[in-house]
Amino acid sequence: MxxxxxxxxxxxxxxxxxxxxxxxxxxxxxxxxxxxxxxxxxxxxxxxxxxxxxxxxxxxxxxxxxxxxxxxxxxxxxxxxxxxxxxxxxxSLRANNLNGQQLKVNDKLGNPIEIAAVVVWKVNETAKAIFSVENYMQYVNIQSEAAVRHLANIFPYDHAEGEENSITLKDGAEKVSDLLEVELNERLSRAGIEVLEARISHLAYAPEIASAMLQRQQATAVIAARKLIVEGAVGMVEMALEKLSEKGIVDLDEERKAAMVSNLLVVLCGDKHVQPVVNTGTLYN
Incomplete structure (x- = not known):
């Protein structure tokens, strides 16, 4: 060296x-x-x-x-x-931009994804850049591609079931970029290259699974929304029963309470407008 x-x-x-x-x-x-x-x-x-x-x-x-x-x-x-x-x-000692090409790789879970990165680098030690590698610009391109592939292999694209706290390529952009910058500096130090910044510029599922993953994301969003609606509806029903009992407006037995709870949950959790039915008799008719 x-x-x-x-x-x-x-x-x-x-x-x-x-x-x-x-x-x-x-x-x-x-x-x-x-x-x-x-x-x-x-x-x-x-x-x-x-x-x-x-x-x-x-x-x-x-x-x-x-x-x-x-x-x-x-x-x-x-x-x-x-x-x-x-x-x-x-x-040249000026900063250079490397706009990496889109790579098709598998993430940690084996899903095919497309990923690309932008790297800002400059020559820090000229002797290493000229004498330690054959062509330092080509060396930067190849090592940057290898680092991006390795990064994509050790992290999942999105959260898996039961792993909401793990780092992902989609949500952990800052952490992933910092790790990419550190790895690139380690790889390129042999050629006297200093990496000033590294960022993921493109991230998407591969076309062959993009549609299926979109449906999965939509289903997850619907389930999360329904869960929130149900939690809110149960709280409102509980509050309604407590208020009725506290103010003594009406005294309901267990069967009528169950019917009231059922009706309120249908109204609050339904995704369509309900049609009210007026009962002109008693609660038991």
Missing amino acids: YQEKIINPPSGYLTFALFLALLGAAIFCFVTQSFIWGGCLLAFNFFLVLPGLIINNPNESKVLTLFGKYVGTVKTDGFFWVNPLTTKRKV
Whole structure:
């Protein structure tokens, strides 16, 4: 594993001034017909002075190698002169967005789902990015896909029966994104890559089971709604019986109480409007 070595080369302005002076001297030599000296000055100027001049833009770096050996990295922006024999490779230090493609994987329960993630990353250590992996951008793409697949395999898409407190891909977005960011940083540290943010951008059931899962969700919602209605209706019936008994409005035996409870539950729990029936006799007719 290569460790990054930051170097600060000398300014290139003095070297550029030397280049112009030597160029002028070479032209003078040719004018005075000193072709040998003029040729030597031009060769020295264009082969040893000019190739060493580099421009480093903000959030950009130059990785220098000399005859296969790592020399160092220039991260300071500006105009510099380095050894002209070194090989210079530009590495951007800017943040990059990786909009991952939609992957079809199985969640923890075995349900096929579609998932994709957006990853914001940047090069943190240039030496590792250049020398530790073949192509660091391709490395980011492949490792990000592997991390998303692994994340989808260890969590269910939605809550299963009796596991309402477990983390799911659907409801635990923040927790899942934090775990994805941690795993990506571990995977990409070999290439000197730092992950700034990772978020799930797409999450859905696969088309072949989407309809069945939608019916399941609708049934679960209906059951939850009915449960709430029944609980509320029982409370209202209980309150009605207590009020009638407390105020002494009517004295009902157990059979009439049962009939009243039945009628009230039908009215309160029914999903359609009821038609009232007026009894002109007694409660027992």
